[in-house]
Amino acid sequence: MPCDITSAESVASLAKEVREQYGRLDVVAVNSGYSGPVVLTMTDTDPETFANAISVNYTGTFLCAKYLIPLLLETEDGAKAFIGVSSLASLIVRGPIANAQYCVSKAAQLKLLEHVHEQYHGQGLATYAVHPGAVLSEMAEETAPDAFKPYLMDSPELCGAFCVWLTREKTRAEWLSGRLLSAKWDVEELEGRKRAIVDGDLLKMKLSL
Numbered sequence: 105m106p107c108d109i110t111s112a113e114s115v116a117s118l119a120k121e122v123r124e125q126y127g128r129l130d131v132v133a134v135n136s137g138y139s140g141p142v143v144l145t146m147t148d149t150d151p152e153t154f155a156n157a158i159s160v161n162y163t164g165t166f167l168c169a170k171y172l173i174p175l176l177l178e179t180e181d182g183a184k185a186f187i188g189v190s191s192l193a194s195l196i197v198r199g200p201i202a203n204a205q206y207c208v209s210k211a212a213q214l215k216l217l218e219h220v221h222e223q224y225h226g227q228g229l230a231t232y233a234v235h236p237g238a239v240l241s242e243m244a245e246e247t248a249p250d251a252f253k254p255y256l257m258d259s260p261e262l263c264g265a266f267c268v269w270l271t272r273e274k275t276r277a278e279w280l281s282g283r284l285l286s287a288k289w290d291v292e293e294l295e296g297r298k299r300a301i302v303d304g305d306l307l308k309m310k311l312s313l
Contacts, residue, residue: 109136109164112171119171129175130182131271134168135189136160139206139247146204154205161209162216169220177227183271186224188217189263190233190284194309200249214284214309221282230281232270236263237288263287283307 105121108114122129138160140153165188176184194210196202214233221231237258244256266287270277279298284307301307 109134109167110159112167115164115167115171119175122172123175128179128182129172130179131185131187131267132168132172132176133187133189133267134165136164137189137191137243138209139203139243141247142201142203142249143205144200144202149205157205157209158212161206162212165213165216169216173220173224173229176229177224183274184229185271185274186217186220186229186231187267187270188213188231188233190214190217190235192235192286194284201252203247211309218282218308225281230270230274230278232267232280233284234263234266234270235284235286235288236260237286239263258288266291280307284309 105118107118138157140150140157143149143153169186173186176182176186190213191206191210193201193203193207194214196207217231217233220229225231238256239258239260239262241260244253248256266285269291270280270285276295279302280294283301285294
């Protein structure tokens with residue numbers, strides 16, 4: 105089912121097709137992304153490219169939440185998981201890949217996912233922001249600086265496997281809902297730090313004074 109996540113009409117149509125053809129929805133994984141060329145100054149940034157990054161990375165995630173969360177909540181005995189494929193770029197403000205149009209749009213996506221968690225976790229929805237690792241994706245191949253590409257060594261399957269771990273046994277990982285996670289982390293070590301993460305309300309974007 106092709107879908108343009110920047111279009112409300114397209115995402116609404118997708119939700120309608122899923123309901124009519126399958127009658128249920130267990131997991132949503134928003135994996136669309138847009139970077140544009142890496143530009144390190146605002147004055148050199150193309151306004152249209154900046155707007156495209158916001159439209160795909162931020163608004164697209166919002167539209168998927170708006171139209172697909174009702175299906176997740178309606179599905180009895182479903183995993184009820186909403187995953188946004190995020191990026192540690194959401195935390196970057198300097199360096200050779202501090203591309204504001206991408207970093208800012210992914211930071212906005214991250215905060216949006218925290219809102220999704222706060223609004224729907226009481227109804228049984230688990231929401232995760234997942235950094236997929238350093239992957240030489242088609243987007244990275246086109247936009248990453250050549251000097252940075254040798255460091256993009258992670259497999260796309262890494263993120264897929266991590267998302268399966270998150271959703272296969274919901275009660276095991278639902279305490280991670282509303283947090284930024286990395287597919288590169290050892291899951292046993294992550295579980296071992298549960299108390300510190302929960303008590304400290306860690307792995308969230310917030311201001312600490």
